[in-house]
Amino acid sequence: MNFKHLAVAAAVSSATFSGAALAQLSGNVGLTSEYFFRGLAQSGGSAVSGGLDYAAESGFYVGTWASTINFASAEGSGTEVDLYAGFGGEAGSVGYDIGAIYYWYSEEGEAGADPDPSNNTFELYGSLGFGP
Template sequence: MPGSNPSPRQAFPPISGEDVLMKMKQIVACAALVAASSVAAPAFAGATGNVGVFSDYMFRGVTQTGGAAVQGGLDYAFDSGFYLGTWGSNLNFAGSGGDGTEVDFYTGYAGKVGDLGFDVGALYYYYSEAEETAPATSPDTLELYAGLTYGPVGVKYYYTSEYFGTDKSASYVNFTLAQPLTETLTLTANIGLNDGDGVKAAFGDSYIDYSLGLAKSLDAGFTATFQIVTTDQDPAYGGGPDSDSPKVVFGLKKVFDL
């Protein structure tokens, strides 16, 4: 998230951690679709957990740890299509000099209309490190999101009235691809558009983040991931001197039923 500020992150746990059930389910929608009589509730009802280790925690193209991350979450999906969950990770914001924890809380509704998947909800980011590094400017943030998926492609829109550590609004539009190559290997790609006064206050300007990776399903519910992540940020601004340099992220996670 906001580069040199002790504020946080985005979406970018896609494969590097943001791989919580929610972050996989957040493929969102329009209110008109929710009202359609042909809406079907998703098939994933019940409780699940997830835990993973990653070489870095990248959020919307920006590192949140500058090193290894341990992450995990709990999710519950109802037969009706409503769901809720929580997810956490260790943190070490660049330049803050402090260690902390991020804990996300989210709830929403997901379903399908024919072959079109949708998801709408709210996501709250809580940062324990904020109490130590920036008590006057809390990065804790509430985002609303809505998204759609069709086959291997998806788009999701996020909006907040107070972007991480600022009092300004911002939006994030995320385009994703998850294309199976074999029964156990999936190609993943992401393009994210970060815009709004909050983003400009944190980074000096709007920016785009990109990622390209592979996810390999292993035995016993494990998944190994590999990603190359970068942005088009100007290193002279808040992203830091290496903000536009590609980063390689490796991970291993496990999803399990409860």
């Protein structure tokens, strides 16, 4: 998927929803001088990113986020696309969140090369929090 098309689609769609829907649907766009993930450089320079999230009043949420990438080991740039879903809420004064995320990496700059599936990752996550 071409990231430029994704960013334009997210911007246009977020501008066309009514006020009630904006409470459940949100988007973001960013430009960074370097994209780092877990302490490792992912873009080799500037990166463009964007995401779209839907959150239901029940606590269920689903979303996607994408960024341009350029690994030093690859010949050319590509795209990271993250897909995630989860459920969060509160039980008394304890907040909780459980979910799953899939990190998918393309290698668009490598002519005729298939993306390396070992870069793609699926993770489960969870958290608990408490306080005033």
